[in-house]
Amino acid sequence: MGLYGVMTTSVSGMSVQSDRMGTVADNIANVNTTGYKGASTEFATLIAQGSVASYVPGSVSTIARRAVSAQGDFTYTKSPTDLGISGEGFFMVQSAAGTPYLTRAGAFIPDANGDLINAAGFKLLGYNLLDGSSSSVINSAAGLQVVSTAGLGMKATPSTAGAFHVNLPLEAAVTPAANLPSANGATAAYSGKTSIVTYDNLGRQVTLDIYAAKTADNTWEYSVYNAEGSSSTGGFPYAAGSQLTTATLSFDATTGKLTAPVPSALSVNIPGGATLTLDITKTTQLAAAYTPETASANGSPPTAVDRLEISNDGIVTAVYADGSRVDAFKIPLAKVASPDNLTAISGNVFATNKSSGDLQLGGANSGGLGQVISGALENSTIDLASELTSMVQAQRNYTANSKVFQTGTELLDVLVNLVR
Amino acid sequence: MTLTQSIGNARSSLSTVSEQISVVSQNIARVNDANATRKVANVMTVLGGGVGVASISRTANKLLLDTYLSANSNNQTQTVINAALDQLENTVGETDADTSPAALIAKLSSALQNYSTTPQNSAVASTVVSAAQSLAASLNSATQAVTSLRNRADNDIATSVSNINDLLSKFQKLNQTIVAGSSSGTDITDALDQRDAVLKQLSTEVGIRTVVRSGGDMAIYTDSGVTLFDKTPRQVTFAPSTNLSPSAVGSPIYADGVPIAGTSHTMSISSGNLAGLVEVRDNIALTYQSQLDEIARGLIEATAETDQSATPTLPAAAGLFTYGGAPAIPASGTVVAGLAGSIKVNPNVDPAQGGDPNLIRDGGISDPGNPAYTYNSSGGAAYTDRIQQLVANLNTARAFDGASQLTSSASVSDYAKASVSWLEALRQSASSEAESRQTLADRASSALSRETGVSLDEEMTNLLALERTFQASSRLINTVDNMFASLLQSIS
16 A cells, blocks of 8 residues: 555645645735735644554645734834734724724725725724713624714814913002902003903803902902903903903912912803813912913814824824814724634634634733834734745755655556566 | 844835935025024834834024023114114204204303393394294204104004014914924924014014913913913004104003003013103103203293383293293293294394394383383393393203203203203113113024024034935845845745
8 A cells, every 4th residue: 555655645745835835925925915914834744544564654734824913013104094003902893894803904094984994995993982982892892883083073172271370569559449450440450461362162262351450468359351342442441241250369478379269260151151260379479570470271262173193002082273182082902812813814804713712802002902003004924035945945845745756656657567 | 033124124214314314404404594493303213123203303492582582672672762862862963063952052142142242233133033043943843853753653663563463463373383283293393493583573572471381382471461472362552643742642552452551551561672662752752852842941931021110010921032822931840842842033033024133132022012021211222231131041040840850950051951961871871771782682692593503513414424324224225135136046
């Protein structure tokens, strides 16, 4: 049986070397494919049972491997939606049919609907932080939504907090009660005025005029007016209803620091907007001129989304034209127990199977999932030099196997020619 | 570390070097731009061993810029004041110049003395009249000069205010670019340079203080604390006067509804073009005008005629010098605004207008028909008492208004001299102050440019180093390529 066995064994040897050539060809073809993980071949012996007296040659079989867990290096790009992962995790994407897959190919761009879609047409999945409508399930893709800029319309943020720190001049003259800014008379006298821009609920600009007048030693009065109601020269008297609030401030005579009101804040109801809490903690009364140190409030006028930014913990932030930022999505990363056993599917995506273990979702930068790198693409893990070496090896091995086959045939010829 | 990765790293090095070179080329191109700061490309290692440009920053120095802004504002104020004083002196003249009121009073006095030696000579009387006329004319033209100076200052204030508003709206656009750019990490260094340039221009017009807030946002306040810019520009308003009369102060300037200069200012600015112009318009020129008015009032008072009846009943009346309110004499020791502009020689003594110059000797100029004011009751041609009295009156101490910032008791000729020395002293101190402020501003400017400006030597050195890096990276690519070539050759 020996000679036939030699031929089948060498055929199996040639067959596995062609498998190996197949992986080399695939690897070299994909040397520049983003997120491609190198395939390799392992060989296993198949032993035919013989006796001590004779040797029955077995054969060899191929086990294809894919080094999915290998980390590729990065190519840096200028697009913030090009994403790479440094670590073990995978992006969750879905096919056009809605089936969830895992991938490391992060060349995403917004499509016509604003959905982030990668080069192979898979859409990026994430948790919606804007309306909190996504439920987070740790071991399934349920509750994930397609990351999209479509829901990010224009927005206006009403002012709610601000700071107003000034130095009030110690040497200022006391203003008679009738001339206090709070009396809103044409003869109003004050030591200082500062105006702050705030925004109402619809993003309209409301300018607050804040007047400071000394009422007694170490005692000051703040009057806040809506600048819209000011007189033609921009000052007193204001139209009725323009006065938004007044407050009395007391200062420590030895340190010049604010002692009252407690808490040290002005509460201003912005017309058509929210209640603005203006922090005045650092207001001082020192022997210097009226000096505004900080005078600002938050809030923004209506602005549109300028672009998306993705942090390394996977938070997709919408940056508006005025520079304000809103966290819109959180991109989770997935991992499985045995990533190398994932089933590779066209488009650089992977599907879970029994041997890979179940899906586990988590935030980037946690639990060994790695971090998301914006503006980077993960290169394929192929090293051209080692692939070429493999190829040379496969070629030599194939030739050797064919020589064994050839020799077996010749021996059979000799055998056949014995019968004459 | 595979060969493929080595090529990737070399490539990242090449692209980084080209970005750095483009920054260096920008710097070199702007070596003569005073507002350009030196830009630096900050290089960082990226994951996987490559290299990239993390950001482009500039060598700014907020402290030096603030020093420069305040020095520039202070310098500008003094320059404006100095120019105005120079102009006043050039038009009004010095004590020893023939055209100044002080010199002309001395001339009138000597003409009167001449006349007192030959009282019968009406030709000499006429020289007194012409001396008095040129004195009145010089006061008139001085008033005109002061008024035109004030009007020009008022116009300049209007120009300065519109400049400020333009600069603030320009500032808003740049500020928006910077706020948006600093959150996105784009290169905003050029916008920052431009914004600083706007601040420099703004500091020329008005003294400012800046506060930098989160996201590169900047708020501007005047040196007195009035908001000029906070997210949006505040309106600076000013209503120019069509013609400022000597008595009127100009209209105030409002910023954000607060008067910052001019009358009834609450939070008054102290530096910049605007502060200097307002100082000239409402203070220096006005004070000088009131001094001229006091000289005119002193002359009318000194040459006034009193009731010569045995029991005087009539009030004193304007004599040689008269004005719109004649024959009454203006109240003693109080400025009559604009008097110097309307003072003139009484036509009753002017031969050109049919007057009789001999009335200077005889009295009764105020009302030739009323014998009560006639001093020379006998009608003798040798009467000199009145002439001598006039000479004495010019040198007698009398009360002047303290508001004119000169002595409150002096003779009119001394007062006129004091006025000239007041102007001269002010001009000298202003000129030396201007010089010292100019020095400070120059020093602040050179410190700023030394610290933040482009240095050609440094850029050329950087350029050489970058060239070497580029060559080394290219060499690396070449080497890896050769290695692949030899590998591929082995597969025949």
